[in-house]
Amino acid sequence: MPSSRFAALLKSSVFAGVLALGPALGGVALAQTAAPAATSTDVKLSFVLVNDIDQMNAIKGRGGMAKYAAVVAAERARNPNTLAVHAGDTISPCLLCGLDQGAHVIDILNVVKPDVFVPGNHEFDFGKAAFLKRMSEAKFPVLTANVTMPDGSAIANVAATKVVELAGLKIGFLGATTEETIAASSPEDMKFAPMADTAIAKAKDLRKAGADLVVSVVHGPRSDDFKIADSKAADLILAGHDHDLRLVYDGRVAMVESSSQGDYITVIRLDVNVKTEGDKKTVTWRPNFEVVDSQTVTPEPAVQAKVAEYEAVLDKELAVELGKTATPLDSRRATVRGQEAAIGNLIADAIKASTGADVAIMNGGGIRANKEYPAGAVLTRRDILAELPFGNATSMAAISGKDLKAALENGVSQLADGGGRFPQVAGIKMVVDTKAPVGSRVQSVEVNGAPLDEAKIYKVATNEFMLKGGDGYVQFRNGKTLIGAVDGKLLANEVMVHVRRLGTVEAKVEGRIVLK
Numbered sequence: 001m002p003s004s005r006f007a008a009l010l011k012s013s014v015f016a017g018v019l020a021l022g023p024a025l026g027g028v029a030l031a032q033t034a035a036p037a038a039t040s041t042d043v044k045l046s047f048v049l050v051n052d053i054d055q056m057n058a059i060k061g062r063g064g065m066a067k068y069a070a071v072v073a074a075e076r077a078r079n080p081n082t083l084a085v086h087a088g089d090t091i092s093p094c095l096l097c098g099l100d101q102g103a104h105v106i107d108i109l110n111v112v113k114p115d116v117f118v119p120g121n122h123e124f125d126f127g128k129a130a131f132l133k134r135m136s137e138a139k140f141p142v143l144t145a146n147v148t149m150p151d152g153s154a155i156a157n158v159a160a161t162k163v164v165e166l167a168g169l170k171i172g173f174l175g176a177t178t179e180e181t182i183a184a185s186s187p188e189d190m191k192f193a194p195m196a197d198t199a200i201a202k203a204k205d206l207r208k209a210g211a212d213l214v215v216s217v218v219h220g221p222r223s224d225d226f227k228i229a230d231s232k233a234a235d236l237i238l239a240g241h242d243h244d245l246r247l248v249y250d251g252r253v254a255m256v257e258s259s260s261q262g263d264y265i266t267v268i269r270l271d272v273n274v275k276t277e278g279d280k281k282t283v284t285w286r287p288n289f290e291v292v293d294s295q296t297v298t299p300e301p302a303v304q305a306k307v308a309e310y311e312a313v314l315d316k317e318l319a320v321e322l323g324k325t326a327t328p329l330d331s332r333r334a335t336v337r338g339q340e341a342a343i344g345n346l347i348a349d350a351i352k353a354s355t356g357a358d359v360a361i362m363n364g365g366g367i368r369a370n371k372e373y374p375a376g377a378v379l380t381r382r383d384i385l386a387e388l389p390f391g392n393a394t395s396m397a398a399i400s401g402k403d404l405k406a407a408l409e410n411g412v413s414q415l416a417d418g419g420g421r422f423p424q425v426a427g428i429k430m431v432v433d434t435k436a437p438v439g440s441r442v443q444s445v446e447v448n449g450a451p452l453d454e455a456k457i458y459k460v461a462t463n464e465f466m467l468k469g470g471d472g473y474v475q476f477r478n479g480k481t482l483i484g485a486v487d488g489k490l491l492a493n494e495v496m497v498h499v500r501r502l503g504t505v506e507a508k509v510e511g512r513i514v515l516k
Contacts, residue, residue: 038275038276038277039275039276039277040273040274040275040276041168041273041274041275041276042271042272042273042274043081043166043167043168043169043272043273043274044079044081044269044270044271044272045079045081045082045083045166045167045169045171045213045269045270045272045285046075046078046079046081046082046083046267046268046269046270047082047083047084047085047215047236047238047267047268047269047270048071048072048075048082048083048084048085048265048266048267048268049085049086049087049238049256049257049258049265049266049267049268050068050085050086050087050258050262050265051086051087051088051089051120051219051239051240051241051257051258051260052087052088052089052090052120052240052241052243052259052260052261053065053068053086053089053090053260053261053262054089054090054091054092054093054094054097054102054105054122054261055094055095055261055262056094056096056104056105056108056307056310056311057307057311058294058299059261061294061295062261062262062263062293062294062295063261063262063263063294064261064262064294064299064307065105065108065109065112065262065303065307066299066300066303066304066307067262067265067294067297067298067299067300068112068262068265068294069111069112069299069300069302069303070297070298070299070300070303071265071267071292071294071297072084072112072114072300073300075267079269081166081167083115083116083164083166083171084112084113084114084115084116085114085115085116085117085215085217085238086109086114086116086117086118087118087120087217087218087219087238087239087240087241087257087258088117088118088119088120088121088122088123088177088219088240088241089120089121089122089123089219089240089241090102090105090109090117090120090122090123091105091106091122091123091125091126091134092122092123092125092126092389092390093122093125093368093389093390094389095314095318095382095385095386095389096310096313096314097125097389097391098385098388098389098390098391098492099317099385101126101130101133101134101391102123102126102130102134103134103137104310105134106134106137106138107137107306108303108306108307109138109140110137110138110139110140111302111303111306112140112303113139113140114140114141115140115141115164116140116141116143116162116173116175116215116217117138117140117141117142117143117175118142118143118144118175118176118177118217118218118219118240119131119135119142119144119147119158119175119177119219120177120178120181120219120240120241121177121178121180121181121184121185121219121241122185123135123177123185124181124185124186124187124190125185125186125390125391126186126390126391127186127187127188128186128187128188128189128190131187131190132155132156135155135156135157135158136156136157138157141159141162142157142158142159142175143158143159143160143161143162143173143174143175143217144158144160144175144176144177145160145161145174145175145176145198145199145202146176146177146179146192146193146194146195146198146199147177147181147187147190147191147192147193148190148191148193149190149191150189150190150191152191159175160174160175160202161173161174161175161202161205161206163206163209163211168274169212169213169272169274169283170210170211170212170213171211171212171213171215172203172206172207172209172211172213172214172215173215173217174199174202174203174206174214174215174216174217174234175217175218176195176196176198176199176202176216176217176218176219176220177192177195177218177219177220178192178195178218178219178220178221178224178241179192179193179194179195179220180220180221183469183470183471183472184420184470184471185465185470186465186468186470195218195220195224196218196220196224196227196228199216199218199224199228199233199234200227200228200231200233200234202216203216203228203231203233203234204233207233212274212281212283213235213236213270213272213283213285214233214234214235214236215234215235215236215238216228216233216234216236216237216238217238217239218237218238218239218240219239219240219241220239220241221241221242222239222241222242222244222246222257225237225239225242225255225257226255229248229250229253229255232252232253234253235252235253235254235285236253236254236255236256236268237253237254237255237256238256238257238268239255239256239257240257240258241257242257243257243259243260244257244259245257245258245259245264245266245291247266247289247291249287254268254287256268256289258291262294263293263294264291264292264293264294265291265292265294265297266289266290266291266292267289267290267291267292268287268288268289269287269288269289269290270285270286270287270288271285271286271287271288272284272285273285314382317381318380318381318382318385319380319381319382320380320381321378321379321380322379322380322381322383322384322496322499322500323378323379323499323500323502323503323504323505324376324377324378324379324503324504324505325373325374325375325376325377325379325504325505326375326376326504326505326506327342327375327505327506327507327508328342328372328373328374328375329341329342329343329346329372329373329377329505329507330342330343330372330373331343331367331368331369331370331371331372331373331387332370332371332372333370333418334418336364336365336367336422336424337364337365337418337419337420337422338364338415338418338422339422339509339513339515340424340425340509340510340511340512340513341364341367341424341509342507342508342509343367343373343387343507344362344364344367344424344425345424345425345426345507345508345509345510345512346495346498346499346505346507347362347367347387347388347424347495348360348361348362348424348425348426349426349498349507350494350495350497350498350499351394351426351461351462351463351491351494351495352426352427352461353498354394354461354489354494354497354498355394355395355396355459355461355483356459357396357427357459357460357461358427358447358448358458358459358460359404359425359426359427359428359447359448359458359459359460359461360425360426360427360460360461360462361407361408361411361423361424361425361428361460361461361462361466361473362423362424362425362462362463363411363420363421363422363423363424363463363465363466363470363471363473364420364421364422364423364424365419365420365421365422365471366388366390366392366420366463366465367387367388367424368386368387368388368389368390369383369386369387371386379499379505381496384492384495384496384499385492387492387495388491388492388495389492390463390465390491391490391492392463392464392465392490392491393463393464393485393488393489393490393491394461394462394463394464394483394488394489394490394491394494395461395462395463395464395466395467395481395483395484395485395488396459396460396461396462396467396481396482396483397459397460397462397467397476397479397480397481397482398457398458398459398460398479398480398482399457399458399460399475399476399478399479400454400455400456400457400458400478400479401447401452401453401454401455401456401457401458402454402455403475403476403478403479404445404447404452404458404460404475405442405445405452405454406475407423407460407473407475407476408423408425408428408430408442408445409438409439409440409441409442410471410472410473410474410475411423411473412432412434412441412442413438413439413441413472415434415441415515419471420471421471421472421473423513425512425513426512427447427448428445428446428447428512429445429446429511429512429513429514430442430444430445430446430512430513430514431443431444431514431516432513432514432515432516433516434515434516443516457479459482460476460479461483462476463491464484464485464488467481467484467485
C-alpha cells in the first residue's frame with residue numbers, strides 16, 4: 001500500500017504521466033527537472049517633476065532654476081535610481097527670453113541634465129526656426145510623439161519615446177505636446193496630432209514592447225491628462241500646462257503636476273516589487289509623494305552662478321527708467337484675463353498710437369508679469385519686457401465691423417476659464433453679458449464714440465501672434481494685412497516709447513469693457 005504522500009503524488013498529472021511511461025521505457029528511471037524557483041525583488045524609483053518654469057531666479061524666496069537643480073541633485077544623491085522630468089514651457093515667456101529666444105534656459109538645463117524634457121506650447125513662441133535651434137542645443141533627451149516637421153518627418157534631436165533601464169526595470173517614457181499650440185503659439189507649419197490619442201497609443205506600444213513601467217510625460221490641458229489616465233495605458237502621467245499643484249492616484253494610475261516656476265517641486269517615489277516565476281514577470285508598485293516647497297531649498301551653486309551671470313547682463317540693459325505711475329497698475333493673471341485692466345489700456349493705447357489704427361486689441365494672456373504696481377512706482381525697461389516677453393511685433397489689419405465684433409466675441413468666449421484671449425482694447429467700448437451663450441455675449445460696441453457698423457472696414461491693430469489667428473482670433477485672416485511681422489515694430493519697444501513719451505502714466509479702468 002503506498003504511503004499517503006505517494007498517493008497524493010499519484011494524483012498529480014505530471015507524476016502520473018511519468019509512471020505510465022516507465023514500463024515502455026524499459027523501466028529506466030526518469031530524473032525530475034525542478035521548476036525554477038520564484039524570485040522577488042524590491043526596487044525604489046524616484047521621479048522629480050517640474051513644469052512651466054521659465055524664471056531664472058527665485059521670487060520672494062520661491063522658484064527658479066537653481067532651486068529646481070538643488071532638488072534634483074538631492075534626490076539623485078539619496079537614490080541613484082532617480083529620473084528628473086521636465087514637462088515643458090521653459091524657453092518663454094521670461095524677461096531674457098524675449099532677447100535671446102530662450103538660449104540661456106537651455107544653457108542652464110544643460111547643467112541640470114533632466115532625463116526627460118517634453119516641449120510645451122511656449123517652446124514655439126518664437127517660431128519654428130527658434131524652436132528647432134533650441135532643441136538642437138539641448139544636451140538632454142527631448143521627447144514629443146505627436147509633433148513632426150511639416151512633411152511628417154521626425155524633428156532633429158527629438159524622439160517620440162525612450163526606454164530607460166534601471167535596477168533591472170525597463171521604464172518606457174513617451175512625450176506629447178498639446179495640439180492647442182497651433183492656436184496658442186507660433187509653430188508655423190509644424191504638424192500636431194491629437195495629444196491624448198497619441199499618448200495612449202504610444203503607451204500601449206511601450207507596454208507591448210516590454211516596458212515594466214510606462215510614464216506619459218505630457219504638456220496639455222487637464223482634460224487630456226484625465227483622458228490618458230482613464231485609458232489605464234500608462235502607469236504615471238507627469239503633466240504640465242495648467243499650473244496646477246495636482247496629485248491624483250486611483251490605486252492603478254498616478255497623475256502629477258507641479259504648479260509652476262518651481263515654486264513647488266514634486267518628488268514621486270515608487271516602491272516597486274518584481275516577482276519572477278519561470279517566464280512570468282509581475283511588477284507591482286505603490287507611490288509616495290513629497291511636495292517640496294522651494295522656499296525651504298538652498299540653490300544649487302553651479303546653476304546659481306550661471307543664473308547670476310545672466311542676471312548681470314540683464315541688470316545693465318534693463319534698469320533704464322522710462323516713467324512713473326500716477327495710478328496703480330495690475331497685471332495679475334486673473335485681472336488681465338477677466339476684466340478691463342489699466343495696464344491693458346496702457347498697452348492697447350500704445351499699439352493704437354504706434355500704428356495709427358482705428359482701434360487696438362491686445363490679448364490678456366500676452367501680459368505676463370503677474371504683479372501690481374502702486375501709484376508712484378518707477379517703470380523700467382525690465383518692467384515692460386517682463387509684461388511683454390514674447391518678442392511680438394505690432395501688426396494691423398483692415399477688417400469689417402462684422403469681423404471686429406466676432407473677434408470681440410472670441411475674446412470673451414472663455415471668461416469662466418480665464419482664457420488668455422480676453423481682449424484689452426483701445427478705441428472701443430463694449431458691453432458684455434457674461435451669462436449669455438458663447439457667441440452672443442457682446443451686447444453693444446462703440447468705435448471711437450460711434451456705434452459699430454458691421455459693413456464698415458476698420459483698421460485694427462494687434463500683435464503678430466493674434467494677426468496670424470492666435471488665441472482663436474481667426475477674424476484677422478479675413479481682412480487685408482496692413483502691417484505684418486516683417487514691417488511691424490517690437491511691441492515691447494513701442495510700449496517703452498509710449499511710456500517714456502507720457503512720463504507720468506495715468507492709465508485707469510474707464511469703462512471700455514463693461515461686464516454684466
